[in-house]
Amino acid sequence: xxxxxxxxxxxxxxxxxxxxxxxxxxxxxxxxxxxxxxxxxxxxxxxxxxxxxxxxxxxxxxxxxxxxxxxxxxxxxxxxxxxxxxxxxxxxxxxxxxxxxxxxxxxxxxxxxxxxxxxxxxxxxxxxxxxxxxxxxxxxxxxxxxxxxxxxxxxxxxxxxxxxxxxxxxxxxxxxxxxxxxxxxxxxxxxxxxxxxxxxxxxxxxxxxxxxxxxxxxxxxxxxxxxxxxxxxxxxxxxxxxxxxxxxxxxxxxxxx
Amino acid sequence: xxxxxxxxxxxxxxxxxxxxxxxxxxxxxxxxxxxxxxxxxxxxxxxxxxxxxxxxxxxxxxxxxxxxxxxxxxxxxxxxxxxxxxxxxxxxxxxxxxxxxxxxxxxxxxxxxxxxxxxxxxxxxxxxxxxxxxxxxxxxxxxxxxxxxxxxxxxxxxxxxxxxxxxxxxxxxxxxxxxxxxxxxxxxxxxxxxxxxxxxxxxxxxxxxxxxxxxxxxxxxxxxxxxxxxxxxxxxxxxxxxxxxxxxxxxxxxxxxxxxxxxxxxxxxxxxxxxxxxxxxxxxxxxxxxxxxxxxxxxxxxxxxxxxxxxxxxxxxxxxxxxxxxxxxxxxxxxxxxxxxxxxxxxxxxxxxxxxxxxxxxxxxxxxxxxxxxxxxxxxxxxxxxxxxxxxxxxxxxxxxxxxxxxxxxxxxxxxxxxxxxxxxxxxxx
Numbered sequence: 001x002x003x004x005x006x007x008x009x010x011x012x013x014x015x016x017x018x019x020x021x022x023x024x025x026x027x028x029x030x031x032x033x034x035x036x037x038x039x040x041x042x043x044x045x046x047x048x049x050x051x052x053x054x055x056x057x058x059x060x061x062x063x064x065x066x067x068x069x070x071x072x073x074x075x076x077x078x079x080x081x082x083x084x085x086x087x088x089x090x091x092x093x094x095x096x097x098x099x100x101x102x103x104x105x106x107x108x109x110x111x112x113x114x115x116x117x118x119x120x121x122x123x124x125x126x127x128x129x130x131x132x133x134x135x136x137x138x139x140x141x142x143x144x145x146x147x148x149x150x151x152x153x154x155x156x157x158x159x160x161x162x163x164x165x166x167x168x169x170x171x172x173x174x175x176x177x178x179x180x181x182x183x184x185x186x187x188x189x190x191x192x193x194x195x196x197x198x199x200x201x202x203x204x205x206x207x208x209x210x211x212x213x214x215x216x217x218x219x220x221x222x223x224x225x226x227x228x229x230x231x232x233x234x235x236x237x238x239x240x241x242x243x244x245x246x247x248x249x250x251x252x253x254x255x256x257x
Numbered sequence: 258x259x260x261x262x263x264x265x266x267x268x269x270x271x272x273x274x275x276x277x278x279x280x281x282x283x284x285x286x287x288x289x290x291x292x293x294x295x296x297x298x299x300x301x302x303x304x305x306x307x308x309x310x311x312x313x314x315x316x317x318x319x320x321x322x323x324x325x326x327x328x329x330x331x332x333x334x335x336x337x338x339x340x341x342x343x344x345x346x347x348x349x350x351x352x353x354x355x356x357x358x359x360x361x362x363x364x365x366x367x368x369x370x371x372x373x374x375x376x377x378x379x380x381x382x383x384x385x386x387x388x389x390x391x392x393x394x395x396x397x398x399x400x401x402x403x404x405x406x407x408x409x410x411x412x413x414x415x416x417x418x419x420x421x422x423x424x425x426x427x428x429x430x431x432x433x434x435x436x437x438x439x440x441x442x443x444x445x446x447x448x449x450x451x452x453x454x455x456x457x458x459x460x461x462x463x464x465x466x467x468x469x470x471x472x473x474x475x476x477x478x479x480x481x482x483x484x485x486x487x488x489x490x491x492x493x494x495x496x497x498x499x500x501x502x503x504x505x506x507x508x509x510x511x512x513x514x515x516x517x518x519x520x521x522x523x524x525x526x527x528x529x530x531x532x533x534x535x536x537x538x539x540x541x542x543x544x545x546x547x548x549x550x551x552x553x554x555x556x557x558x559x560x561x562x563x564x565x566x567x568x569x570x571x572x573x574x575x576x577x578x579x580x581x582x583x584x585x586x587x588x589x590x591x592x593x594x595x596x597x598x599x600x601x602x603x604x605x606x607x608x609x610x611x612x613x614x615x616x617x618x619x620x621x622x623x624x625x626x627x628x629x630x631x632x633x634x635x636x637x638x639x640x641x642x643x644x645x646x647x648x649x650x651x652x653x654x655x656x657x658x659x660x661x662x663x664x665x666x667x668x669x670x671x672x673x674x675x676x677x678x679x680x681x682x683x684x685x686x687x
Binding site for chain 2: 012013014015016017018019020021023024026027028030033038041042043044045046047048062063066091092093095096099103104105107108109116117118137138195196198199200201204231234238
């Protein structure tokens with residue numbers, strides 16, 4: 001019988017909510033503990049191993065010393081999976097990238113700012129190549145199980161390339177736009193079963209953009225539904241600041257590639 | 258033979274939320290260094306809130322923490338509501354209390370079963386316990402699932418809440434949802450009793466140091482949301498005067514600020530709430546406390562986990578009561594109460610699983626212009642170090658591994674939420 005594949009969990013700048021969601025996935029899938037050997041999971045285990053096949057990484061890279069650790073993990077792991085929006089996109093950590101860094105540091109730590117190492121937040125894929133990602137803030141438990149299953153079977157995980165709108169329609173949700181609200185569903189990757197619109201709140205784009213998103217049109221629609229330019233920018237930069245800034249830097253103000 | 262020289266260096270202590278190092282240096286029996294270093298990356302949430310629409314604040318700040326997401330969201334909403342003159346309806350208040358119990362249960366069960374119990378059972382984690390004591394692990398997962406499902410019914414999910422918003426909710430549980438949850442809570446009583454029995458059997462370390470305890474308080478209920486700040490050393494303060502209690506400073510070895518009130522440090526969390534608000538506990542919770550030899554005023558920080566077990570009993574019983582109240586009055590669709598103004602300042606406070614949490618916002622024309630946030634774990638850091646300084650000299654005749662374990666267990670007992678504590682917001686008055 002083949003040895004169970006070894007997996008390890010790491011966290012950088014994060015709230016550890018994605019790893020907590022992993023722990024909670026055991027409620028419905030306790031067999032996960034049989035399928036893998038967890039050699040490192042700092043939040044839940046004292047056991048520590050440095051020999052692992054699959055590394056799940058939660059959190060953004062937000063300081064130069066993080067790069068060293070990320071590269072060390074990349075050296076050891078056969079498969080690196082970004083776990084959650086912070087690792088995948090930069091997430092909310094990147095909101096501060098739009099401000100001047102010295103000002104950000106002084107605002108929090110005053111004249112002690114230099115004591116604490118930091119630089120603009122970025123997804124881990126900006127530092128190391130990754131084989132897969134599990135999007136969302138936090139990740140979706142069912143998607144986590146699907147991706148882990150695929151990785152253990154040596155397959156590339158298949159995530160939807162279509163927007164949340166498809167999931168909302170399948171669930172027969174009344175569209176938020178028809179309820180006088182706005183929503184980033186039309187440009188956001190499905191796979192969460194449209195959870196936020198289902199609970200009456202806007203999709204905030206935490207799973208990242210679909211390939212070839214029509215951001216221009218969405219901005220027009222948002223304006224038609226009463227959102228100011230500032231309101232639109234705020235919505236687009238809650239989880240997607242890093243992507244918006246990359247797009248602007250590449251000279252595409254409209255986000256199209 | 259007492260060890261004259263001891264060096265302890267625990268890098269990234271396990272089974273706590275976030276990154277902390279324990280550094281202890283004893284030379285010739287003298288304590289030279291005794292620090293809980295916080296190397297956690299600063300996250301700069303305060304900077305992030307500046308210029309954001311007020312509606313986003315609770316969504317952004319819930320991302321401070323995966324375990325106390327609802328706690329942050331609730332404190333955030335209360336701060337915004339006070340700043341903008343929004344008075345939540347009675348139904349909203351009830352729903353928020355029930356939601357809060359869900360998080361309290363989720364967090365305490367995680368801590369008592371998965372973070373602390375392994376030490377008491379001689380295991381490195383819950384993973385080998387899944388083989389050695391499967392019924393214990395399955396019980397923990399079952400209880401946690403109920404807590405998570407409770408939050409999901411009320412606000413979409415525990416981490417991170419979706420339907421909580423300024424002035425109310427964007428989703429409401431159905432009658433069937435509430436009846437189902439009520440029955441599951443009732444059916445969970447044997448699991449709750451088993452949790453109390455487990456902690457009757459497990460021996461928490463004995464260590465005492467007189468300490469000031471701080472918690473939110475109300476005369477007529479065991480308080481988790483709003484109330485006044487109350488101290489076991491005497492005194493109450495309105496929430497708006499939190500700065501008089503917390504008195505923050507920075508230290509170099511910690512990206513989290515430190516707090517002190519009437520002594521050099523104070524403690525917040527379940528044990529503090531137990532000590533301050535014992536009278537308001539549900540009778541079953543008081544019985545549970547007696548069963549595990551926990552009496553107010555308890556000054557053994559290791560008993561914080563025991564106080565959490567008492568709160569598990571309380572929260573299950575009070576959640577059943579809240580379900581009864583909501584079913585009796587019926588839950589109706591209420592549009593969130595709209596703000597009367599778009600500028601103002603407000604302070605919201607909650608006693609989240611780890612202790613008193615304050616969010617203080619200044620809002621101008623609908624945008625956050627400044628904020629201050631004091632996190633429970635940040636408030637505990639001085640007290641943890643003071644405990645370590647008192648504890649280490651009593652351990653010097655033990656082997657280094659035993660000293661290390663005692664210190665790790667001390668830090669774990671506080672149930673620290675370290676990545677939370679580095680989010681401290683700066684006061685900005687415009």
